[in-house]
Amino acid sequence: MLRNYLLVALRNLYRNKLYSAIGVIGLSLGVTCCLLSFLYIRHELSFDRFHANGDNIYRLIQTESESHSSSAGSSSTSPMLREAVKTGISSVTQATLVTGSEHVVSRGAKSFTESVLSVDNDFLQMFSFELRGGDPATALLDPSSVVVTEDIAQKYFGSGDPIGETVTILLGETNVDLIVSAIIEAAPVTSSIQYDCLISASLLKHTIPEEVTQSWTNVLVSTYVQIPPGTDIGSLERAMSSHITGLASKDHPDLQLSFSLQPLADIHLEPRYEGESISSTDPIYHIVLSAIALAILTIASINFVTLSVGRSSTRTREVGLRKVLGARRGQLMKQFWGEPLLLCVAAGILGVALTEGFLPTFSELAQRQLSLDLFTDWTILPTLLAVVLITAFLAGIYPAALLSRLAPTDAMRGTAAFGGRRRIIQTLVVSQFALSVFLILSTLVISSQLDFVRSRPLGYDKDYVVSVTTNTEGEEAADLVARFRNELAGQPGIVDISGYSYPFGQSWLYVRIPDEGGTTVLIGEDVTGPAFSIAGDTAVYFYLNWIDPYYIPTMGIKMVAGRNFSPDYSSDQNGAILINETAARHLGLDNPVGQKLPKGFSDATIVGVVEDFHYYPLHRKIDPLVFHMPRHDNLSSLFEIAVRVRSDDVPATLARIENAWDRTSNGKPFAYEFVDETVDQQYADERRWREIVRNASALSILITCLGLFGLTSLAAAKRTREIGIRKVLGATESNIVRLVSKEFIVLAAIGIAVASPIGYLSLSRWLDRFAYHPSLGWETIALAGSVSLAIALTSVSVQALKAARANPVDSIKYE
Known part of the structure; x- marks a missing residue:
C-alpha cells in the first residue's frame, strides 16, 4: 500500500x-x-557559555546619585571596587578587575601594538581560558609576570619555549620588562573578553595616577565577581550597595552608590553601555x-x-x-x-x-x-x-x-x-503580499537613513585625514607630536598636522555638572546619556577633549565666536577653554567669550565657541563639549595625531607619513586609520542589516512572483473553456488579461493596504533610534506599494497573456 x-x-x-x-x-x-x-x-x-563557572560569574553595574542628580547604570567602576567586595562581602568568593588597551610590546627588534588586559590573579581561576603552560593560581601573582597567547609567543619567540623569557611593554611613559609566566589559549570568538597579553592590575600605576585610581567617582575598569550557586542576588546587591556607599561616604558624603549584577552570559546579548569596548x-x-x-x-x-x-x-x-x-x-x-x-x-x-x-x-x-x-x-x-x-x-x-x-x-x-477554498486562497495571498510590501518598505527606509547619514553635514571635514596613534602619553607624547610635525612640515601632500586626545568613534571623557548646589563629578569614560533628572533637577554632561592649537583648522571645525587656541598665548595652556554652541545654550550664556564654567569644573576662561559638530554618531544628539589644551597627564595626553592630506596621490603621501614616523617615533609601530573610515564604521550595523533586508526583500519578491505565476496559471487552466468562448464572442486580449488577473491585483492592493500602517509604525520606531533622521512620509510607503503592485502585475500578466493568446478552438475542445 x-x-x-x-x-x-x-x-x-x-x-x-x-x-x-x-x-x-x-x-x-x-x-x-x-x-x-x-x-x-x-x-x-x-x-561566554564555555566557562565552567559561567553561571556564577557576574559583572557589576554601578549607578551613582547625589542630592541633585543621578547617573544611568555603568559597566565601568572604580579600581577600588574589586578589593572592597572581595574583602567586605562574604558571598563573593573571587573577584577581578578587567581593563585593557593597546600597548606597544617589544622584544629585541620586534615591536608591535597588542591588546593588553590588566587583571587580578583571580581572573585565571574564574574564567575557563586554558593555560598551555604555567599555573593559573600563581601566573599573575608576581607583578613582573605576563601571560601571552600562543600566537604572541610564536610572534616574539618563534618555536622556542617562551616561559621565563622577557618582553617589554610600554605602559604610559615607562618601558616595563615582564617575564612570561604562562601561555594561554586565544580567547574563543564567542568570548566577550578578548586579549593578546594579560598583566597584573598592580601595573595600572604606570598608566593611571594613584590619586585617580583611589577615588570612588573615577570609573575606569570593569569588575567581575564569582558567587556561590543559589546566592540571593537581590540581597547581595543591597548588601554590596550599602557597604560601598559607606566606604565612599568618607570622601563623598552625598554620594549614593548602588550595584546590580549582570550575568556573564547576558553581557553580549544586552545593549552595550556607552564607552565600553x-x-x-x-x-x-x-x-x-x-x-x-x-x-x-x-x-x-x-x-x-x-x-x-x-x-x-x-x-x-x-x-x-x-x-x-x-x-x-x-x-x-x-x-x-x-x-x-x-x-x-x-x-x-x-x-x-x-x-x-x-x-x-x-x-x-x-x-x-x-x-x-x-x-x-x-x-x-x-x-x-x-x-x-x-x-x-x-x-x-x-x-x-x-x-x-x-x-x-x-x-x-x-x-x-469548494466554497471555503477561494476564501482561504485569498486570505493567504493578501498575507503574502503584506509581508513582501513590509520587507520592501524596510529596505527603502534603511537605505534612506544611511543615505541621510552620508549626506548630512557633520560640522567637520572627515575626508582625507589620517589619524596616527602615538602609543605613548604625557610629555613624551607632546614631544613626539612636535618632532613629527617638524618632520612632515612642508612635504608634498601634507596640509595640516595636529595632536589630540580622543578620536571620533571612541568615547570621550566627560564631567557631570548638577544644576544647583551639587559638586562636579569626574566620571571618566562615557557610559550614560546626556542628562538625567531627579525630583525636577537636571545634571548636564559636558564632554571633554584635549587638543593642540592646530586641531580646529586641521579638522575643518568652524569658530563662531572668540578665537582658537594659540601658541602665542602662554596662558592658553592651563587657563583657556573652547566650548561648542550647545554648551553655551546649556550654560545660558549669550556672550560666553570671557566667561567661566560653573564652580568646580574649571578655573579656565572661555576664549572661543565652535560651531556644533557631530563628534558622536547620529544616533544621539549633540551634547555640550569643552576643549582644553593638553595637560600631559594620563587622561589628557596627545594620544592621536591628525594629518590632513591632499586628495591627489594619497598612497605616496601615506608613505611619506610612515617614513617621517619611522624617523621620529623611536621605534614605535606605525598604526593609523582614516577618519572617514572610522566614522563610517559607526554605522556598520545599519549597513549590514540593510544588505540583509535588501536580500530578504529580493527573495520575498521572487517567491511571491513564483506563487502568483503558479496561481494565475492554475486559474487560467480552470477557465480554459470560458476563455475560448469569450474570444469567439469577441473578447480582446486585454479583456482576457483583465479577467484572469483582476482578482490577484485586487488582493495585492489589499495586501499593500494592510502592510502600510504596520510598516509605518514599526519603521518609525526604528528611525527614532537615531537622534537625526529623515521623516517617513507616505511617499515612501506609496513607492513600496507601487513597486510591489508593478511586480505583481508583471508576474500575473505574463501568464494571463499566454492564456489570452491561446487558440480559441483548442480552448473550446478542452475538457
Missing part, C-alpha cells in the same frame, strides 16, 4: 511539474533563510532576523499551501473513483498528505544544500564565523525536520480533509462544492 501511495504521489508531482517546481524552489529558499537565521542567533546566544549585539536584531526568516518561510509556505489548495478541486474524480474502489477516508488523507510531504522533504534537502552554498557569503555579511554540520550538531536536524513537517501538515490538511469526505457520487460528477 505504501509503495502504491508513493508511486501515485510521484506520478502526480511529475504530471504537475510547474507547480511542484514552484513549491520546492520557494520552500527551499524559505528553509535556507531559516537555517541561516538559526545559525546566526545560536552563535550569538553561545557567547566589549563586543555586544543589540537584541532587537535577533528579533529582526528571526522575523525576516519567518516572513520568507511564511511567504514560501503560503505559495505551497495556496497551490496545493488550488489544485485540490481538479482531483475530485480521482477521489470518487478511489472511493468506489473501496478506499477509506484515512487512506485518502494519507495520500494527500504524502504528496506535500515528499515536496517538503525535497525542499528541505535543497535548502540544506543552498545553506551550505550561501553560508560563506552570509558569514562575511554578518561578520561571524558560522558553520553547518548536520551530523555533529544535534540542534540543526530537529529544526529542519520541524520546518518540513509543519509545512507539509499545513499544506496537506485542508485538501486531505476536504477531498476525503466527499461523497463518491458528487466526486464522480464533479459537482462537489
Whole structure:
C-alpha cells in the first residue's frame, strides 16, 4: 500500500511539474533563510557559555546619585571596587578587575601594538581560558609576570619555549620588562573578553595616577565577581550597595552608590553601555532576523499551501473513483498528505544544500564565523525536520480533509462544492503580499537613513585625514607630536598636522555638572546619556577633549565666536577653554567669550565657541563639549595625531607619513586609520542589516512572483473553456488579461493596504533610534506599494497573456 501511495504521489508531482517546481524552489529558499537565521542567533546566544563557572560569574553595574542628580547604570567602576567586595562581602568568593588597551610590546627588534588586559590573579581561576603552560593560581601573582597567547609567543619567540623569557611593554611613559609566566589559549570568538597579553592590575600605576585610581567617582575598569550557586542576588546587591556607599561616604558624603549584577552570559546579548569596548549585539536584531526568516518561510509556505489548495478541486474524480474502489477516508488523507510531504522533504534537502552554498557569503555579511554540520550538531536536524513537517501538515490538511469526505457520487460528477477554498486562497495571498510590501518598505527606509547619514553635514571635514596613534602619553607624547610635525612640515601632500586626545568613534571623557548646589563629578569614560533628572533637577554632561592649537583648522571645525587656541598665548595652556554652541545654550550664556564654567569644573576662561559638530554618531544628539589644551597627564595626553592630506596621490603621501614616523617615533609601530573610515564604521550595523533586508526583500519578491505565476496559471487552466468562448464572442486580449488577473491585483492592493500602517509604525520606531533622521512620509510607503503592485502585475500578466493568446478552438475542445 505504501509503495502504491508513493508511486501515485510521484506520478502526480511529475504530471504537475510547474507547480511542484514552484513549491520546492520557494520552500527551499524559505528553509535556507531559516537555517541561516538559526545559525546566526545560536552563535550569538553561545557567547561566554564555555566557562565552567559561567553561571556564577557576574559583572557589576554601578549607578551613582547625589542630592541633585543621578547617573544611568555603568559597566565601568572604580579600581577600588574589586578589593572592597572581595574583602567586605562574604558571598563573593573571587573577584577581578578587567581593563585593557593597546600597548606597544617589544622584544629585541620586534615591536608591535597588542591588546593588553590588566587583571587580578583571580581572573585565571574564574574564567575557563586554558593555560598551555604555567599555573593559573600563581601566573599573575608576581607583578613582573605576563601571560601571552600562543600566537604572541610564536610572534616574539618563534618555536622556542617562551616561559621565563622577557618582553617589554610600554605602559604610559615607562618601558616595563615582564617575564612570561604562562601561555594561554586565544580567547574563543564567542568570548566577550578578548586579549593578546594579560598583566597584573598592580601595573595600572604606570598608566593611571594613584590619586585617580583611589577615588570612588573615577570609573575606569570593569569588575567581575564569582558567587556561590543559589546566592540571593537581590540581597547581595543591597548588601554590596550599602557597604560601598559607606566606604565612599568618607570622601563623598552625598554620594549614593548602588550595584546590580549582570550575568556573564547576558553581557553580549544586552545593549552595550556607552564607552565600553566589549563586543555586544543589540537584541532587537535577533528579533529582526528571526522575523525576516519567518516572513520568507511564511511567504514560501503560503505559495505551497495556496497551490496545493488550488489544485485540490481538479482531483475530485480521482477521489470518487478511489472511493468506489473501496478506499477509506484515512487512506485518502494519507495520500494527500504524502504528496506535500515528499515536496517538503525535497525542499528541505535543497535548502540544506543552498545553506551550505550561501553560508560563506552570509558569514562575511554578518561578520561571524558560522558553520553547518548536520551530523555533529544535534540542534540543526530537529529544526529542519520541524520546518518540513509543519509545512507539509499545513499544506496537506485542508485538501486531505476536504477531498476525503466527499461523497463518491458528487466526486464522480464533479459537482462537489469548494466554497471555503477561494476564501482561504485569498486570505493567504493578501498575507503574502503584506509581508513582501513590509520587507520592501524596510529596505527603502534603511537605505534612506544611511543615505541621510552620508549626506548630512557633520560640522567637520572627515575626508582625507589620517589619524596616527602615538602609543605613548604625557610629555613624551607632546614631544613626539612636535618632532613629527617638524618632520612632515612642508612635504608634498601634507596640509595640516595636529595632536589630540580622543578620536571620533571612541568615547570621550566627560564631567557631570548638577544644576544647583551639587559638586562636579569626574566620571571618566562615557557610559550614560546626556542628562538625567531627579525630583525636577537636571545634571548636564559636558564632554571633554584635549587638543593642540592646530586641531580646529586641521579638522575643518568652524569658530563662531572668540578665537582658537594659540601658541602665542602662554596662558592658553592651563587657563583657556573652547566650548561648542550647545554648551553655551546649556550654560545660558549669550556672550560666553570671557566667561567661566560653573564652580568646580574649571578655573579656565572661555576664549572661543565652535560651531556644533557631530563628534558622536547620529544616533544621539549633540551634547555640550569643552576643549582644553593638553595637560600631559594620563587622561589628557596627545594620544592621536591628525594629518590632513591632499586628495591627489594619497598612497605616496601615506608613505611619506610612515617614513617621517619611522624617523621620529623611536621605534614605535606605525598604526593609523582614516577618519572617514572610522566614522563610517559607526554605522556598520545599519549597513549590514540593510544588505540583509535588501536580500530578504529580493527573495520575498521572487517567491511571491513564483506563487502568483503558479496561481494565475492554475486559474487560467480552470477557465480554459470560458476563455475560448469569450474570444469567439469577441473578447480582446486585454479583456482576457483583465479577467484572469483582476482578482490577484485586487488582493495585492489589499495586501499593500494592510502592510502600510504596520510598516509605518514599526519603521518609525526604528528611525527614532537615531537622534537625526529623515521623516517617513507616505511617499515612501506609496513607492513600496507601487513597486510591489508593478511586480505583481508583471508576474500575473505574463501568464494571463499566454492564456489570452491561446487558440480559441483548442480552448473550446478542452475538457
